Amino acid sequence: MNGPVSRHPGDARAEILERLRAALADRPPVPDVPRAYRRAPEHGVDVVALFASQVADYRATVHRTDPGGVARVISDVLEARGARRVVVPAGMPDAWLRDARVERLTDDPPLASATLDGADAVVTGCALAIAETGTIVLDGGPGQGRRALSLVPDVHLCVVEAGRIVGTVPEAIAALRPVRPLTWISGPSATSDIELNRVEGVHGPRTLHVVIVEETPGA
Amino acid sequence: MRVALFVACYNDLLYPQVGRAVVRLLRRLGQPVEFPPGQTCCGQMHFNTGYREACVPLVQGFVRVFAGYDAVVTPSSSCASMVRHYHATVAREAADAGTDPSLPARVAEVAPRVYELSEFLVDVLGVTDVGARFPHTVAFHPTCHSRRLLGVGDRPERLLAAVDGLTLVDMPHAETCCGFGGTFAVKNADTSVAMGLDKVADVLASGAEVLTASDTSCLMHIGGLLSRRGAPVRVMHMAEILAGPEDGG
Amino acid sequence: MTAPDRELQPLAPQPLAPPEPGARGRAGRPFEPIPTYAGTPPFPRAARAALADTRLRANLQRATATIRAKRARAVAERDDWEALRLAGAAIKNEVLHDLPALLVQLERAVTDAGGTVHWARDAAEANAIVTRIVREHGATEVVKVKSMATEEIELNEALAEAGIAAWETDLAELIVQLGHDLPSHILVPAIHRNRAEIREIFRREMALAGRPAPDDLSDEPRELAEAARLHLREKFLRARVAVSGANFAIAETGTIAVVESEGNGRMCLTLPEVLITVMGIEKLLPRWQDLEVFLQLLPRSATAERMNPYTSMWTGVTPGDGPQAFHLVLLDNGRSDVLSDPVGRQALRCIRCSACLNVCPVYERVGGRAYGSVYPGPIGAILTPQLRGIVRHPVDAQTASLPYASSLCGACFEVCPVRIDIPGVLVHLRAQVVRQHPMGPHVPEPDELVLGVASWVMERPRRLSIAERAAGLAGRVVARRGGRIGALRGPWPVSAWFGERDLPAPARESFRAWWRRVGRGGAGSTPSGQERSRQGRAPEDAP
């Protein structure tokens, strides 16, 4: 498929656009897009419960608590993981880390990649979460930080307030604005490259804890 | 209702018993059937191998011979799919080339009235129990063209399940292609045989005495492999089972 | 018509053979020589060699069976799957039919967001652009996210020529690169390798490319993944330039999306200072909203997941977050030719999910390398000949053999998330192959002869009737007892059929002859006693 070396170094852009216009000489119609697929969750679905079960299905650990319990859950998880050096993005509510006895690494001035690599864990919030697919979406907003923060440490603890959970992918797309870099996370890093069997844990955080916060936590 | 039989060229020559079975079955169901002698081949082998111009006279012949019938029934789902899906393509190209401007219209008249046998029985005649008896274990091979191109669904299985004494057994990987594929069987003979041998293993694993399908072509391939290996499984077209033995017994 | 099966070309040098000792890892070039698909024989010959490799077949069969079952379950979860497919196909048709305007729109949006857009007519131009950017930043190595476009243009080879090491970071690509191997699957390029082989490759090769594999490495997938994590981490942390492909680019916003599982993509897209994305011009989506369709279609079709672990989306450059220089290379390299064929252009809807490979009974048995292209399987059989210009000029025998590398079973269309009618395009391309080698004054090829005679016969029922009688006679001469023709020697296609298969002898009395004799008479008609006894032991009866 190595085409001939360009005949003249001239204007590749003009030539490609010209080729494409010539290729469409038959003027095929630009179709209307039928969007008969589902946009909202199925009727009567509890999106918080669905989100919790889908996240768990991808071998993330799910914790459900009320606003008063967040700090306790976070400190318990960090302690259980033996995490000492924990990355804390700007804008995270102080209350979340109230109970954690860890060294906090803040990103101001920006942490070197090597420092991030030496961190034990990162705690973030999220922009929103999607119930049907068990996905959390980070957009670099408050409490989330730049993308490297939630990537390099081996443990990622993500706090999801119930009000941020939407039902479906179309609902998420409608709520997000792509001017910010977005990271969609569905479970811990995984690969299916060895005999097409899923194995958790390659380059991204190998452990993902999702803390769901709601006024009246479900089971 | 005037019904014509399109027997398909390879059945005509190699498997005349399949054509006779369709005639016997339809007559038993009270449906007279005619065999227009002008018929030859639907052109599928040429079309699928890339010889499109060679298809034009075959398509012209097909619409000439079968025009005026209310239904055309064929024991080959592969040929039925050629007629229903690709005769229009051949016709459009012939019209575009100026060879035969009215061919698309003639094809549009005839092609929709072509039915594979199970479609004709279930949809047109409205029967699933054809009153046959066949006391054997049978595996059904849902051929790719019947299932994917034609969309016959479970009509063949429903017809077979209604046969008295017949035990329909499950076959592993039933939906997988047997590897016949028309000229693929000879142009890519090694791959075709490899696929066929896996199918043979599945047929044997099913424990069936008889393997059946709605296409003799696939059965010719699978049967040829079974026969070379001396395997104790008979292959029969579905029509032969539904029609019962030739002497009427 | 070419008859690729009879080409007398030698088999390609086995790409699996280890390279000459000392040929690897010198002068900053990671691996040398890098194998290519050049020299792959026409499909039937390449397939024959692959079929003989029993380990390859076992690996492929296990892997494809696993993913097929999983995909079916993932798709069954969605009651609106068909609606998603219809939307996906329509959106991609919109892209193709309005491509020039959408590309210009994308260019403007990316530029406005701080990125730089480059246009490449062909592979050489794209490679030159990437090489220049890497050099401008003074880098001698790049980390790579798996990308079909860069494989298609053989970017790694071009960079190696320029003294730049390109490190593949996707686990399967790493296995292929360390194994001096060729990819054999779009999504899982090392699908032909089992865990024991992967362990051997890691133990032998990792030390030559960087951090060695642990001494006690077992063949547990978890340990193999851990070894890759450790091996690549130092490369991620020090790399200054990354090269990626793109799954989707949004014309409206200039946003690029990369869908992945392992996190190697996030590493490459986030840590280096410079990011170069090479994408085929058909990878566009018109609107941001359209992602809602494709982020549902792709993961379920590709890895059979509700959602893949990681998807990264970025728009130009974000101050303080990720690469501060972003280059987007828009690649034609034959795509405008594909677009010019009203039937064949639907191949450009492809989102490289691999579902068609995983269900293909031919692919499952011969593997990806037999297709002689970075695009294997059903999509490769329709895309490769078109990218190689079949619409404009005759193609070589290997390329011409690809549209025939299918039994036309239709399983690919059934799973394709953008509803590409692969069997329809295959037969369309076969017609192109035939047209480029028309029946003419040249010596006809065997299949041309056979089909030529067949169509002459079929044009007139009378000729058919005579031919049937002749065949009936001839067939019974060679038939064994029981009415079967067994092993027969002869020219193709006789040899091809009878190598492993019997055939019933042509009937003593064709259906046509029976009908003329008794058929129209009524229900009681039966063949002669002699004929009936032959039928009693139907030709396909077992002995």
Ligand code: SF4
């Ligand atoms: S052709 Fe369809 S099924 Fe095959 S890789 Fe492309 S999108 Fe997937």
